[in-house]
Amino acid sequence: MAFPMIFNKPRIVKVLKVIDESPTVRSLIFKDDLCSKAKPGQFIMVWIPGVGEIPMSVSMMKDGLAGLTVRKVGEASNALFNMKVNSMIGIRGPYGNSFNPIIGKVMIVGAGTGLAPLMPLLDILTDKSASIDMIVGGKTVEEFIFMNKIKEILSKTESKIVVTTEDGSYGIKGLVTDAILPILKEKRFDMIYTCGPELMMKKVFDMAQEFNIPIQASLERVMKCGIGICGSCCIGKYNVCKDGPVFDFQMLKEVKDEFGLFKRDHSGKRVMF
Amino acid sequence: MGIFLGAFSYPLHIYHSSALFLMNLVPNRIAYQSLFKIIFYLMRQNLLKDYLIYLESQMQEPDLSIEISGFKMGNPLMLASGILGTTIASLRKVFEAGAGAVVTKSIGYEPRAGYENPTLVEVHGGYLNAIGLSNPGIREFYNELLESKIDDLPLIVSLFGSKKSEFRYMTSLLDKLNIKAYELNLSCPHVMGFGNEVGQDPKAVRRIIESVKEETKKPVFVKLSPNVKDIVEIAKVAENSGADALTVINTIRAMSIDIETFRPILANKIGGLSGPAIKPIAVRCVYEVSKEVKIPVIGCGGIMNWQDVIEFFLAGARAVQIGTAIAYEGLSIFEKIKKGIRDYLIIKGKKSVRDIVGLSHDF
Ligand SMILES: Cc1cc2nc3c(=O)[nH]c(=O)nc-3n(C[C@H](O)[C@H](O)[C@H](O)COP(=O)(O)OP(=O)(O)OC[C@H]3O[C@@H](n4cnc5c(N)ncnc54)[C@H](O)[C@@H]3O)c2cc1C
Ligand SMILES: Cc1cc2nc3c(=O)[nH]c(=O)nc-3n(C[C@H](O)[C@H](O)[C@H](O)COP(=O)(O)O)c2cc1C
Ligand code: FES
Numbered sequence: 181m182a183f184p185m186i187f188n189k190p191r192i193v194k195v196l197k198v199i200d201e202s203p204t205v206r207s208l209i210f211k212d213d214l215c216s217k218a219k220p221g222q223f224i225m226v227w228i229p230g231v232g233e234i235p236m237s238v239s240m241m242k243d244g245l246a247g248l249t250v251r252k253v254g255e256a257s258n259a260l261f262n263m264k265v266n267s268m269i270g271i272r273g274p275y276g277n278s279f280n281p282i283i284g285k286v287m288i289v290g291a292g293t294g295l296a297p298l299m300p301l302l303d304i305l306t307d308k309s310a311s312i313d314m315i316v317g318g319k320t321v322e323e324f325i326f327m328n329k330i331k332e333i334l335s336k337t338e339s340k341i342v343v344t345t346e347d348g349s350y351g352i353k354g355l356v357t358d359a360i361l362p363i364l365k366e367k368r369f370d371m372i373y374t375c376g377p378e379l380m381m382k383k384v385f386d387m388a389q390e391f392n393i394p395i396q397a398s399l400e401r402v403m404k405c406g407i408g409i410c411g412s413c414c415i416g417k418y419n420v421c422k423d424g425p426v427f428d429f430q431m432l433k434e435v436k437d438e439f440g441l442f443k444r445d446h447s448g449k450r451v452m453f
Numbered sequence: 454m455g456i457f458l459g460a461f462s463y464p465l466h467i468y469h470s471s472a473l474f475l476m477n478l479v480p481n482r483i484a485y486q487s488l489f490k491i492i493f494y495l496m497r498q499n500l501l502k503d504y505l506i507y508l509e510s511q512m513q514e515p516d517l518s519i520e521i522s523g524f525k526m527g528n529p530l531m532l533a534s535g536i537l538g539t540t541i542a543s544l545r546k547v548f549e550a551g552a553g554a555v556v557t558k559s560i561g562y563e564p565r566a567g568y569e570n571p572t573l574v575e576v577h578g579g580y581l582n583a584i585g586l587s588n589p590g591i592r593e594f595y596n597e598l599l600e601s602k603i604d605d606l607p608l609i610v611s612l613f614g615s616k617k618s619e620f621r622y623m624t625s626l627l628d629k630l631n632i633k634a635y636e637l638n639l640s641c642p643h644v645m646g647f648g649n650e651v652g653q654d655p656k657a658v659r660r661i662i663e664s665v666k667e668e669t670k671k672p673v674f675v676k677l678s679p680n681v682k683d684i685v686e687i688a689k690v691a692e693n694s695g696a697d698a699l700t701v702i703n704t705i706r707a708m709s710i711d712i713e714t715f716r717p718i719l720a721n722k723i724g725g726l727s728g729p730a731i732k733p734i735a736v737r738c739v740y741e742v743s744k745e746v747k748i749p750v751i752g753c754g755g756i757m758n759w760q761d762v763i764e765f766f767l768a769g770a771r772a773v774q775i776g777t778a779i780a781y782e783g784l785s786i787f788e789k790i791k792k793g794i795r796d797y798l799i800i801k802g803k804k805s806v807r808d809i810v811g812l813s814h815d816f
Contacts (some may be wrong), residue, residue, distance in 0.1 A: 187778075188575035225570075229714045235568035256570075267716055384702035405573040409780045410584060410752070411539035411558065417546045420494040446557070446566035448539045450597075 188407055190227040190270025195263050196245070205293060207239060207249040212271060215246030219278030220301035221398055221426045224248065225406045227270030227317075229437040232256035235403045235421075237297035237375075238274055239329055246392050249296040251324070263419050265336065275406050276425045281394055284370030287363070289384050291317040294376030295326050297398050297421075301373060302333050308317050311338040313363060316354030317380065321349040357383040360396075379453055382440025385432050397432060398425045399439075402446055415439065457623025461753050500810045514797035516805040517791060519553075519772055520561050521749045522672040522697035524634050525609055526772065529794075529806055530762070530787055533753055534559055534611040534636060534676070535584065541601035544608065551787030554607035555593075556774065558636040561612070562619040564590035569720035574709050574726035579728020579755065580777055582707050585719035586613055594631075603629050609674070613638040615651065617664040624668040637661060637696075639676030640703035652678045655690045662694035674751065676700040679731075679738055686744040698749040700774065701738045701807030728777040729755045736768045743769025744812055759780065769811040 181293045197209040214225060218238040221429075225444060227233040234256045240247030252261040263269060279297070281304045290298045312334060317411070318324050319387055323345070334341060344359045345353030352359055357380060364387060375398040388395040401413035401420040408422030416435035418424060425432070432439055442450045479485040517528040531554040532538065532547045538558040547555050565586025574581050588594070610632050614620045624635065639652035639661065651657045658675075665673055675696040679688055688699055704725025709718045709812055717723075734755025745749040752770030758776045765773050778786050794806060803809055 186575045186577065188573070188580070189709075190711065190718065191573070192711065227571055227718075229711070229716050232720065233572075254722070260812075270711065270714075270718075311565055391698050403586060404567075404587075405582075405780075406779050407535050407573075408783075409777070410573065410582075411537040411543055412587070414537075414543050417542040419543070444589075447564040448589050448592050449564055452567050 185340065185421045187261045188218070188272055190233075190272050190327070191271050192268050193263055197270065198263065198265060201249060203322055204261075205249060205251045205325050207247050208260070208263055208269070209240065209245055209247045210269070211243060212246050213243055214273055215229045215271065216241045216244045218246065218274035218300075219279035220281070220304060221297045221424060222274035223297070223406075223421075224273035224275065225403065226260060227272075229268065229270065230258055232258040233270075234260070235400075235406065236260075237293075237398075237417055237425075237440045239296035239299050241300060249293060251293045270335050272308070272405065275421055275424070279373055279398070279426050280428075281305055281308055282371050283310070285311045285313075285368065287313045287315065287360070287369045287372045289315045289317075289356060289360065289372065289374040289376070289380070291380055292323060293325070294374075295330075296375075298375050299326060299329070300371065302330065306333055306337045308450075309337065311340075311451075313342070313367070315342045315344070315359055315363070316351075317344045317359075317376070318350070319346045320344060324350060347406075355383075356380055357387070360384065360387060363390050371396065375400070378440055378443070385439070388429065395429050395432065396426050399427055400425070401443055404446075407452030412444070412446070414444070465480050472489070474621035476591070479524045482541055487651060509747045512674060513804060515551075515795050516807075517794060518805075519807060521674075521751070521772060522555075524607075524672045528791055529766075529772040530545050530738060530790060531609070531751065531772060532556055533774035535582075535640060536776040536779055538611070541597065541603060541606070541608075545606060547784060547787075548606055550784035551774075551791060553772070554609055554633070556609045556611050556636055558588055559586055559611040559613040560588045560591055560594045560623065562591055562614055562623060564588065564593065571719055572719045572721075572724075574724075576699065576707075576709050578730030579726055579778065581707055581719060581724040581726055582704070583719045583724035585721060595626050596628050599629070600630070608632045609634045609636050611636045611638050611676070612665075613643040613662070617660045620661050621664045621668055624665050628671070632671070634697075635669065635673060635802060636674040636676055636700055637665060638675050638676050638703070639658070640680075652687065653681050655687060658687060658690050659694040662691060662696050666695040672697040674698040674700050676703055676753075677738075677742070678703045679734055680706050684738050685741050686785045688746050692746045696748060698771075699742060699746065701742050701755055701770075702754050704754075705734065714748075726769045727754070728780075729757050731755045732757075732764075736764055739765055739770050740768040740813065744814060756790075758786075759790045759797065762790055762794060763797055763809070766806060767811070767813040769814060771807070771810050783800075 193210040199207040205365045236248040239249040250260045252258040279301045372395040381397045404410045408419045413420040519529045534556040537543045544555040558730045568585035675691040677703045707726035732755030739752045749771040751772045752765030753774035
């Protein structure tokens with residue numbers, strides 16, 4: 181071929197498998213070499229032809245296959261949720277940086293589809309870490325995804341799982357962040373990984389600061405180009421699509437005037453959390 | 454201290470600059486190579502110190518600074534509008550990476566979400582985008598400017614609109630702030646009623662420029678589109694209406710279709726092409742326009758390296774803007790290009806970038 185390959189253009193793939201994770205969340209499995217080699221925390225831009233293109237974390241990578249896990253919230257995610265086996269979607273990426281797995285005692289805090297990028301991380305961490313404390317939160321029991329998989333993965337290593345729901349329908353009644361505090365007081369961690377609603381991550385970050393524990397948090401902002409030129413995903417001086425989505429302690433400190441306070445909508449206007 | 458100073462081992466760029474300097478003095482490559490070997494040896498022995506100090510005092514750093522209608526820039530490289538230009542924090546990051554000036558994303562009268570995704574797709578030789586002039590609107594933008602420190606930032610605000618009253622309002626609101634210039638985007642190729650429709654109509658161009666000039670004493674640049682019958686005609690209208698400089702060019706209408714699904718990839722179907730594919734068109738436009746107008750021309754379109762920048766200067770540009778290259782190269786491109794231009798000027802024995810503007814016109 182005379183021309184170099186074009187990377188930032190949708191590659192059309194067929195959906196090979198659809199998995200119901202909860203009444204509102206499904207995983208789609210497809211074949212793609214690049215995505216099957218994605219690092220935990222990286223995301224792809226998923227084109228739903230005729231509807232839109234949205235960022236999704238790669239939630240599974242294995243033997244040439246990759247998966248995404250989508251919650252239906254609006255038009256594009258609903259269309260993606262309703263994809264059937266053999267439906268065609270376009271994907272470009274994987275984009276962004278990734279979680280940096282460490283050797284040591286780690287805590288993982290996830291909620292909702294925030295678990296999507298944490299699953300491949302969990303896979304890697306079970307081989308590496310001394311211990312894993314996994315805290316999963318949600319509003320109600322129906323929202324929980326991946327619980328069996330998490331239990332299965334964690335059974336291979338020294339670990340502890342804590343589950344919280346706001347209505348008490350599953351695990352401890354309360355917020356994830358309430359469950360973390362006693363654990364942090366009791367045990368010394370080398371790293372906290374978190375992904376979920378930004379207000380939750382903000383609280384986790386505040387606690388990490390208080391106990392002086394390194395943290396990696398995966399952020400979300402509106403994405404258009406995905407490659408760091410349009411600026412729609414900016415937080416402070418960073419572009420979430422390129423410098424993130426995973427922010428470490430230092431970066432989170434640098435964006436403290438925005439993190440957990442406001443994001444920008446598609447026009448670039450600030451919207452408070 | 455002088456760049457030739459230092460003991461046994463000199464930093465690499467010193468060998469490099471002296472090599473460049475020599476190339477200019479000796480007649481052919483072989484002579485140059487032998488001469489350079491000797492000098493290299495003497496430098497290593499630290500025997501040339503006094504001579505090098507003398508040489509350096511003779512050799513001037515080429516001057517990269519330029520001025521456009523009273524607006525001074527430390528170097529001629531600007532960030533093109535719409536690339537990373539949404540917030541002051543990111544514009545500052547680009548400035549700190551070495552840009553001589555930064556242009557904001559185009560701001561309009563009302564907030565606009567822009568088009569649905571996909572808004573961007575790569576093609577051979579560049580990118581297609583149909584972001585659709587998304588912007589938070591002038592009032593929100595004004596508030597963010599008020600909250601930011603911009604005094605030391607060579608900040609140019611890009612404005613778009615559909616009628617002169619909008620431009621008038623936006624300029625009068627912003628004019629109290631310490632922004633350094635305006636760029637009127639009369640050339641977005643893919644949004645109906647703004648951009649190109651306005652930029653194609655000489656009467657509209659005149660009305661808008663005149664009304665903006667009435668509201669401000671700051672330099673007003675006008676960004677032109679290649680998607681017109683005759684870019685020189687519009688350029689002259691802009692000059693006669695009071696434009697202080699012309700930015701040439703914006704993106705070119707283009708399209709990309711997915712062969713699996715039969716669909717245009719961009720949600721808006723048609724977008725604007727940028728990147729290396731459009732460079733020859735941009736160079737031609739700069740050449741034609743700069744021959745016919747007296748005001749400075751700012752070259753833009755497909756610049757990927759310092760050679761491209763030199764080409765634009767030779768075509769008649771007095772500064773250039775860089776956009777898509779950042780997708781390929783990241784922000785380090787600004788320093789790389791500055792170094793390339795500097796070395797080129799030394800080889801060619803030119804004291805300033807200003808000395809090569811429009812040299813191709815002589816032929
Ligand atoms: C890096 C990253 C990874 C993500 N991973 C997942 C995932 O694994 N699973 C999952 O279910 N969701 C994920 N999301 C969120 C997902 O992209 C949004 O839920 C989706 O874009 C909603 O689109 P919509 O058209 O259905 O909803 P809309 O009704 O258009 O919007 C609903 C909300 O979704 C967000 N949103 C809309 N469009 C975008 C966009 N282009 N970029 C970013 N946010 C947008 C906005 O906050 C908006 O308020 C991720 C987001 C990012 C930035
Ligand atoms: C993603 C993207 C967004 C752009 N947005 C704007 C804009 O808002 N206003 C404008 O005048 N030009 C805009 N442009 C055009 C650029 O400023 C520039 O004129 C064009 O891309 C050609 O230069 P380049 O090849 O160096 O990118 C945009 C270009 C791109 C790629
Ligand atoms: S999505 Fe365009 S810069 Fe991040």
